[in-house]
Amino acid sequence: MASIFFTDCSTSNTARLIHSGHRHSPVSLRRFVDPLHMGLSYSPVSLRCFAVHSPTTVSSSPVAPIASMATDASAKVIDGKAVAKQIREEISAEVSRMKETIGVTPGLAVILVGDRKDSATYVRNKKKACDNSGINSLEVNLPEDSTEQEVLNFISGFNNDPSVHGILVQLPLPSHMNEQNVLNAISIEKDVDGFHPLNIGRLAMSGREPLFVPCTPKGCIELLHRYDIPIKGKRAVVIGRSNIVGMPAALLLQREDATVSIVHSRTKNPEEITRQADIIISAVGKPNMVRESWIKPGAVIIDVGINPVDDPNSPRGYKLVGDVYYEEACKVASAITPVPGGVGPMTIAMLLQNTLISAKRIHNFQ
């Protein structure tokens, strides 16, 4: 039996992004949990990095220009949690204005199939983000043995529901379903994930505009913007080429006139190439892979990876680390996102933003 009820609305995107290629493996799923979805508290960044943590210092105008070269051997921390908080406040204000002006509340529909605990956790943790922003969230919970057609029927219903402006299907789907069929059924006007090939094509083409930019790469670029880090003319290396993070991140960087190289599993000399980058975006899911020797002094690092590693000192038995060896990177980078507290919170903020953008576009609200 399907149940429909209101819930919170943090996104499954981070889970999705890191699960590329591992979507049906409980083991790999666990390896890449999004700390926000797990309800973990935010950890202060390493003392070896100079922290720029106060949300009061973060605004949509330049807040903390990053020097082109690190001179103090201690990178500035790009505080995704603080930026995301501010963006969610901005979204909240816009949602209120929309309600007051035209009486419309943005709505996000999430379809969850099966009873995976991690997926259920993601769904439970959505409520707060949506509540805080004033966005309605609607959830369908279907049993594991549902048919693909049942999922498609719900998508069709949401496509035609004027109170729904964004639709998310929680991945992974049960193995008897064709993920591509299901995702393709989402109306491009409500594809707040931005994964539709038409959106990706528009993202790739100069002179074209996508309806939605995928949430995680959008969050990466937004962090660079909010910290006034120049992109134009810079060498950028994206590590990982997933459909969900690496590839669209590279396209976004190129749209902003960076010179982009994509490093992936078949790259023979990833260290050498990465060391040329002014901006590194890593989204590969390998703990501490990027070492000090990979990083040009003064580079800016956006670390999308969220990887659990054993930690006997933790009550959970593990801690979360990024793709980048944080303590080493702090010595040479000019700025870096921590894990957790970097890109993760931005993904959720961007999903809310995409839902707001969709509602404004559908209702022609400026």
Add this chain to the structure above:
Amino acid sequence: MASIFFTDCSTSNTARLIHSGHRHSPVSLRRFVDPLHMGLSYSPVSLRCFAVHSPTTVSSSPVAPIASMATDASAKVIDGKAVAKQIREEISAEVSRMKETIGVTPGLAVILVGDRKDSATYVRNKKKACDNSGINSLEVNLPEDSTEQEVLNFISGFNNDPSVHGILVQLPLPSHMNEQNVLNAISIEKDVDGFHPLNIGRLAMSGREPLFVPCTPKGCIELLHRYDIPIKGKRAVVIGRSNIVGMPAALLLQREDATVSIVHSRTKNPEEITRQADIIISAVGKPNMVRESWIKPGAVIIDVGINPVDDPNSPRGYKLVGDVYYEEACKVASAITPVPGGVGPMTIAMLLQNTLISAKRIHNFQ
């Protein structure tokens, strides 16, 4: 008055590709003429390069493996004219088999607006390529002062015409028309140029397949394949990021597991980056821009540029050169495409191939 008549079917793609950003300038149009469209004869390559010209040496199986390092300081010539001839013979055989088996002849429709002499030349030169391959070509010639709606009406007619399997709109269009609107009207099933954003999106995404690959970048990769030049794991640099060549060429290289960097007008150190490449694809439209110092010894060079430069010794007063300084490149590269006779002929062959692919798909013919 519109006239509809049969004509030849060589493509306007090369013209399009190089005209990006200059589509309405007669001057720039002249600068980037496709030699095939101009009816120029094929010129033997420089004697400084070791020629591999005989079509008999070109087959779909590896024909001329390129050494990873040049040892004789004289690059092998990648003979696009010979490869294209062979591909057109293969297409011709398939077209015949299709006609004999199911009674269907592939058809390509070309819409030409206005009386530009260069465009008319491109159209006139189409006949031979289509005739040789047995593909029907249908042309609509509309006057300069036609409305956009008139063009859209013809596109709509071809979209619904079962004898038409591919549709091309000759660019540039008159300035009072919106090129994007016109191109978007072409059914994606008949978009043999492969420029629809949905096609580009599928090209960018792993696990997705485009209906059509854009002709010129497809021709570049086909040359690498036919000469058995490995792509997987190689460093590739694409110079130029146009929607029509550079960007899709980069996506294609990445699909084949190259490590790709895109160099463009905002790149600060194009020489340094290009010098790292095992494979260079240049599609920027600047005569002789890539010098010896840009090229790693042993690199393979695919030169898409076709640029006229003054030549008092020529009866035409000019000669055509590529983006790459050919004589210098021959000293260090292991293989290189000549200009003319490299990528140009491949573009037309790929257009014919896309039209055949379309007809086979529409009629479910294996």
